[in-house]
Amino acid sequence: MTNTIHRRRIEVLADEPLIPAIVRIAAEAGITHYTLLPTLGGAGAHGRWRDDQLSGATAKVMLLAITSADHAAAFIDRLAPLLESHHLLLMSSDVEVVRGAKFD
């Protein structure tokens, strides 16, 4: 049977211009491995939104990272004060991964 290891899955939905800064905060928290996912559109507290490559201002990107509990906690602490002012969505959940050393 393949061994799996417990890790934290972090997801941040943010407007595209904010992504480089969020990546920087993640790196400061020890999260250096991540994936950026494009989105097509959706609806939230501020109404409907859709992909917007023209201005890029309201195009949303999902940052996905699998990391250790310590790094995840540090990242959440740093990002939490900005969630309301920057209209960010932050989710964290438990996952089991194979090759746990890849997700420190």
Add this chain to the structure above:
Amino acid sequence: MALDALLQPVVLFFLLGALAAFARSDLAIPEAVAKAISLYLMMSIGLRGGGEVAETGFTHDMLLAGGAGLALSFLLPLPAFWLLRTAGKLDRTNAAAVAAHYGSVSVVTFATGSEILRMAGMAPAGFMVGVLAVMETPAIITGLLLARTTGANSLAPRGGLLHETFLNGSVILLLGSFLIGLIDGKEGLKAVAPVFDVPFRGMLCIFLLDMGLIAARRLMDRRALTLRTVVLALLLPLMNGTLGVVIGVELGLDAGSAAALGILAGSASYIAVPAVMRLALPAADPGLYLGMSLAVTFPFNLTLGISYYGWLAAHVWPLIRG
């Protein structure tokens, strides 16, 4: 000129896109295609402007127009900010973010306006492309100063903000293409004319079809807009555009270039400024500044504003001056 302008294919395609969106059609231009065409338009505008300046050389008018454009971009956000605060009832951050949009410029409004003026025999001078590039960013600085903060909790590092402001893609592409046009001249550009000159109007039609869809859909989802902000989104281009034309005529620019300065002053950014504002003033509502500039001001300028600025530059202000 107003009816002629409305019947230009570029404007009709814009109206077609808007009608399709209002009718809730599933018509869509892929985002990546629209983005690519916007880059193409900037390259084409820059090359053509640079090519024309290579032919005419650097003139006194060019310096005057550049100085006027720079001053307008720095200063236009000030009255806009005051109006948005008093008549628009916006808070400081939102008023500053919106004001920055109205000091900056819309490349597509300029491109469409230039085509309409050219059809009317009032082609603006090639150096107006340089003025367009100059006017992209100063308003951002004024807007940030008006906001008095980049946000206590802003994610934006200062260096990153300056980088985004002065080296954003549209400024680099416009200025770079302008320089390439300047270096190669009209003769040198003949080799790339089949790509950057001949298909220009057709590409502009496709882009404006998409802009019609985007503007109308944003207007339908107008959660952030109020009657006050809509009225201001109509008033600001009229005020700014009139000022641009008056300054252009007073500086002795030809009618087409004065009208183009009016178009630039009357237009509002929806490409360069929103991305910077989203980073620098995250508390400002993108639905508000994009709604005003893209869903109200852009269609107004395309259908009525451009003709008004052209008419003012060609007939009214010279008549008033005697």
